[in-house]
Structure formats: C-alpha cells, structure tokens
Amino acid sequence: MKKILAALLVAAFFVTGCDDSAYRKAVRASAGISEGLKKLQDANEASLKAGAIDQDDAKTIALATADAVRANQAIRAELRVAEKLDLQSRAQIVAEVANIAASLKQLNDEGVLHVKNPAAKAKLQTILTGIEASLGVLQSLLEGK
Amino acid sequence: MDEKTIALALQLAGLATQLVLEVKRQSGLSNDELLALGDQNDAETLARTKAFLEGLQ
Numbered sequence: 001m002k003k004i005l006a007a008l009l010v011a012a013f014f015v016t017g018c019d020d021s022a023y024r025k026a027v028r029a030s031a032g033i034s035e036g037l038k039k040l041q042d043a044n045e046a047s048l049k050a051g052a053i054d055q056d057d058a059k060t061i062a063l064a065t066a067d068a069v070r071a072n073q074a075i076r077a078e079l080r081v082a083e084k085l086d087l088q089s090r091a092q093i094v095a096e097v098a099n100i101a102a103s104l105k106q107l108n109d110e111g112v113l114h115v116k117n118p119a120a121k122a123k124l125q126t127i128l129t130g131i132e133a134s135l136g137v138l139q140s141l142l143e144g145k
Numbered sequence: 146m147d148e149k150t151i152a153l154a155l156q157l158a159g160l161a162t163q164l165v166l167e168v169k170r171q172s173g174l175s176n177d178e179l180l181a182l183g184d185q186n187d188a189e190t191l192a193r194t195k196a197f198l199e200g201l202q
Contacts (some may be wrong), residue, residue, distance in 0.1 A: 076187075
C-alpha cells in the first residue's frame with residue numbers, strides 16, 4: 001500500500017505538471033507537504049480522541065509535525081525570494097529539506113511506529129507516505145534530477 | 146480477508162485518493178496561490194499543534 005501510494009502521488013505530481021519548471025515543482029511540493037502535515041495533525045487528534053493512540057505518541061507526532069511545518073515555512077520563504085531554483089537558492093533549501101526529512105523520520109520512528117492500534121497506525125502511515133512523496137520530489141529537484 | 150481488514154483497506158484507499166486528488170487540484174493554482182495556500186495551511190497546523198500540546202499538559 002505504502003509503495004503504491006508513493007508511486008501514485010509522484011505520478012500524479014509529474015503527470016499534472018510535466019511542463020512545469022523546477023521552481024514550480026518545488027512550490028507545488030511545498031504546498032503538498034503543507035497539506036499532508038495538516039491532514040497528519042487531523043488524524044493525530046482524531047486518533048487520540050478515539051482512544052486509538054496514547055498521549056505520549058500523540059505528543060511526539062504533534063511536536064515532530066510542528067518541526068516539519070516550520071522547516072517547510074522556511075523553504076517557502078526562500079522560494080519567495082528566489083523566484084527560480086538556481087544554485088544559491090538550492091543550497092539554502094537543501095538544509096531545510098534535511099530538517100523536514102529528520103522530522104518525518106522522528107515522526108515515523110518515535111511516533112507512528114509506536115502506535116499499537118493497526119487502523120490508526122495504517123492511516124497515519126498513509127498520510128506520512130504522501131508527505132514523503134512530496135519531499136522526494138523536492139529532493140530530486142535539488143539533486144538536479 | 147475479514148470485514149475489518151476490508152473496511153480498513155477501503156478507508157486507506159479513500160485517503161490515498163484524496164491525497165492524489167489534492168495534488169491534481171493544486172496543479173491548477175498559480176505559484177502565488179500555492180505559496181499562499183501553503184502559508185495558510187502551515188499557520189493553521191502550527192496553531193493547532195500548539196493548542197493540542199497545551200491541551201495535553
């Protein structure tokens with residue numbers, strides 16, 4: 001399921017934007033990450049309310065989500081100044097992409113993987129995979145692929 | 146496959162479809178609109194995570 005979703009999202013991303021510039025793809029990826037992080041916090045709150053996750057896991061997920069949001073805000077601030085994805089802007093964005101990747105790893109390793117309820121875990125993992133797909137697009141752009 | 150597993154698979158497929166449709170919808174927005182949408186979503190998520198964490202303490 002995880003691999004299928006990631007492939008679907010990356011395909012949707014490129015099929016709907018095959019003529020897009022690298023800059024536009026980066027803007028779209030950042031918007032996709034924002035949307036995914038919002039859905040993740042939705043699912044986090046709903047899962048805690050339903051008693052499907054415990055407070056410690058919910059707290060870890062919320063903290064890592066907030067960290068990822070702040071890094072994504074920094075990427076957009078850079079994109080606003082850059083107006084195109086040149087070497088200088090790429091270098092500055094790389095650091096923030098690494099921060100998002102670290103937050104997502106923490107979300108997965110210390111949050112989602114600890115969730116015992118299989119339905120809540122699968123839902124959180126599905127959303128996380130969507131965010132990782134957008135992040136993968138950004139990483140590919142920064143590597144010049 | 147039992148009913149619970151099928152229900153969960155359908156729920157996940159629905160969620161995955163929503164994510165893909167959102168990517169498609171966003172492709173129709175301008176760069177400025179996408180940047181503004183990201184700002185709006187991020188501000189909302191940050192405010193919600195803050196309130197959520199305060200509520201847990």
